[in-house]
Amino acid sequence: MENLRVGVINLGCDKNRIDSEIIIGSLSEKYNMTNDPKLADIILVNTCGFIESSKQESIDTILEMSKYKEKYKCKVLIATGCLTQRYGKELLELMPELDIMLGVNDYNKLLSSIEEVLLKKIKIQYCNYSDENINEGKRVLTTATYSAYIRISEGCDNACTYCAIPNIRGKYRSRKMENILQEAKELSEHGCKEIILVAQDTTRYGIDLYGKKSLHILINKISKISGIQWIRVLYCYAEEITDEIISEISSNNKVCKYIDIPIQHISDDILKLMKRKGRKKVITENISKMRKSIKGLTLRTTLIVGFPGETEENFEELKQFIKDTKFDKLGVFKYSMEDGTEAAEMKNQIPEEIKVKREEELMILQQNISKEINKNKIGKIYKVLVDGLDGKTYYGRNYEMAPEVDGTVFFESDKLYNRGEFVKVKVVKALEYDLIGVVYYESCK
Known part of the structure; x- marks a missing residue:
């Protein structure tokens, strides 16, 4: 069985990518890896289950890979990740093509499950969730070696009404700082120059382990690793950004003057319905503070349009905020009704055609803002x-x-x-x- 080849397909976010890289690191100790599914004896699809479009992509990919069992060498088809964690036995019943299905904390069972399926010709399912475990281990980068993501925490304690992540990934839990630093050091030794810190909420890092927000301490320690030249921080909650974080980003030459703050909306009415902790006043004040304190700061955000109950007045308020704030980078998502979330049960769901129209309006608005911002970079x-x-x-x-x-x-x-x-x-x-x-x-x- 040691001569078998395994192909891994990753879908979804950068945190999923990290899981896939840990999976590849584990599998490569026993099997040969291949990027060509035609040559794979074992195919693993690491799924995303965040919103409707990503769920459909995951299902379509599994069905596509199942054809390789009929036409080519594939003996074992595996699905892992958020979709399998979220739908469990239901998914296995709907997709009998699957031989193994594992949840987001079951990767330690992967090697033994493959061996059992090959020997006994049976199907296996695990979707056991642990709020203690965090996937860690040897990684094989699927990105270029000079740039890598590092997950600094797992799960989420925020109860946003539109989001299924806490149900999938569990409660917020930080990784030990020494483990993160060791990983960053090993990546640096293999040529990594850019470290990108990710989590569901990076600003809360360390609060469970060390009793206080410790992102600024972690950033400072990573910056002392030889070879690392850029440190980039994603997914900061605007209302949770502390003066210590702002000061570290401002003063540390290795830290990119770039902050990603996915605020989702600016109308207090909608933020309350979303159960977001931040409100317009705090968000705008913190944005102003960051821009004053960090020279050359690039601010990125993401927004949701068409959330249940979003009125024309709420949407106009959001548009005006974008015009006034002039984010350097901005992404827009249409609200997606997700099973098991509070928002899916809310009244006043917005018709799809209105969501599409509002998304297009914001993207055109941002396109013009971005062009003006970029014009000022000529000569720099x-x-x-x-x-x-x-x-x-x-x-x-x-x-x-x-x-x-x-x-x-x-x-x-x-x-x-x-x-x-x-x-x-x-x-x-x-x-x-x-x-x-x-x-x-x-x-x-």
Whole structure:
């Protein structure tokens, strides 16, 4: 069985990606890995179950992979992750093609489950949830080696009425700081230059283990690791950002002046219905404080439109807030009715066509704001992390750009640059989300 090949397909968020990398790390100790499902004896799909579109993508992917059992080598089809944790036995009954189904805390049973299925030709299901366990272990990066996500906590204690994550991932629990630092050190030793800290809420890191918010302490300790040049922080609750966090981001040269604050809405009426802790006054005050304290700050947020009960007045208030605040980066999601959430039972559900219209309005508004912001960058010089080469054009990111969700810096050069190398680029043209530049000088450290 040691010569069998395994293919892993990851769906969903960056936290799911980390789980997949831990899964690959575990499987690669016994099996050969392959990116081609036609060559795989075992196929594992790590599913997402957050919103309706991601659930459908997960189901479609499982069904697609099930065809490889008929046409190619696949002997064992496995589903793991949020969808399986959320729907358990129901999913196994609906999809008899599956041989193994594991929840989000069952990865330690993966190797023994595969062996049992191969030997006994049976089906196996575990969806046991532990509010103590956090998936940790050897990772095999599926991103480029120079940039990696690190999960600093698992689960969530916030009871947002639209969100199923607490039911899937359990209560909030921080990872031990020494484990995170060891992981960052190992990643650095393998060439990682950019560390991206993620959690359902990074601002609460350490409150359960150390009795106080400790994100600023963690950031400072990571910055002392040789080789790490950029530290990026995602998923901060605006109302939870402390003066200590602001000070650390402002003063620490290794920390990207970039904060992701997914506020979801600004109308107090809707924030109350969502059971969000923050309110408009605190959110706007903290945004103002961050911008005053952190020179060159890039602020990113995500918003939900079409939440049950969202009136035209609520939506207009949100639009005006976007116009006034001028976020550097902004994403918009249509509200998705999720099983088992309070919001799914609320009255005044918004018709889909209104959700679509409101999403489009906000994205057009943000596109114009982004273009104006980018125009002011013409002539500026940025340190750019090279992500690749397309023909004669290099592409990469400056500190203002997180992987996959933000824009890109494009530039041409006769000199050969490697992925993961830093280059200084002068902006000569601005698009809605992307920047075009020229190499300012040969390279930078």
